[in-house]
Amino acid sequence: MSDHEKLVVMVTHGPDEPELATIPFAMAGAAVASDVEVVMGFQGNGCLLVKKGVAETVTAPEFAPLGGLLESIRELGGQLLVCSPCVKSRGLSEDDLVEGAEIVAAARFVAEITSATTTLVY
Amino acid sequence: MTQIQIQVQEDQTLDARGLLCPMPIVKTAKAMKTLEPGQVLKLMSTDRGSVADVPAWAEGTGNEVLDSHQEGDTFVFLVRKGKVA
Numbered sequence: 791m792s793d794h795e796k797l798v799v800m801v802t803h804g805p806d807e808p809e810l811a812t813i814p815f816a817m818a819g820a821a822v823a824s825d826v827e828v829v830m831g832f833q834g835n836g837c838l839l840v841k842k843g844v845a846e847t848v849t850a851p852e853f854a855p856l857g858g859l860l861e862s863i864r865e866l867g868g869q870l871l872v873c874s875p876c877v878k879s880r881g882l883s884e885d886d887l888v889e890g891a892e893i894v895a896a897a898r899f900v901a902e903i904t905s906a907t908t909t910l911v912y
Numbered sequence: 913m914t915q916i917q918i919q920v921q922e923d924q925t926l927d928a929r930g931l932l933c934p935m936p937i938v939k940t941a942k943a944m945k946t947l948e949p950g951q952v953l954k955l956m957s958t959d960r961g962s963v964a965d966v967p968a969w970a971e972g973t974g975n976e977v978l979d980s981h982q983e984g985d986t987f988v989f990l991v992r993k994g995k996v997a
Contacts, residue, residue: 820934820965823941824972854935862938 796827798902798909804835808850811839814912815859822866829902830863832891833873836912840870840891841882864890871898920978920990922954923947929958929986936962937969940991944975947993952978955989962987 799818803810814830821828832840839845839856846857864870870891877883877893884893903909926943928936936957943953955966963980966989970977974994981988 816934819938820969823934823938824969825941852932854932858935859938862935862942866938866941 794827796829796906797821798829798831798906800831800833800899800909800911801836801839802834803912804838805844805848806835808848808856809853810912811836811848812850812853812856812859814910815856815863816853817910818863818868819854819859822863822868826907828863828868829871829906830868831871831873831899831902833876837872837876837880837882840872840888841886842888845888860888864888871902873899920952922990923951925954925956927956928962929956931957931959933959933961934965935959937965940966940969941973944973944991944993949993949995951993953991953993955991957987957989958985959987962989966991 799814801811801814805811818828818830839848845860848856871894872887872891874893874895924943924947926939928939931939936955936959940953940955947953966980967977970991976992976994978990978992
């Protein structure tokens, strides 16, 4: 890439909707593979996807399994930010989330989005 | 008429057959990180999306698709690593 590019991908669908849960991971995976900086933001039921052990259970037809996508995104430097109230309201804490997932509040999401080249919301 | 065929020896082969979107590209990106500029990766994929994905990825990341063709159900690409990646 000649210029630094940054993609924010907001995820609001959970494991009960495998296709809508997986598409943002597919986009984020393609982006990190393309040397684009990636920040994934998890809100609503989307935060359940970064609960330990959940991603491995989600597979949408004709898409790569979500567990492997999550692993690749982390390996290639993608950041995982999780909505604080969404986590709390589901009885979760940082210990329940996958390694590297960071609990943040709205202002951090705003800072990431306003400094991004593009934001995708799913 | 004489047919000219490009003969390029790959430095590494990536068998991504059976992998679904976007894993062929993700695996390609990982494999390319292990190569030196100028070296060539041979990618084999059965994901139809790779036909559009590989050239787009290569253009965006400064790599070069030297050849692409189909062998049965398999899409084969030869990708040369660019100077900056």
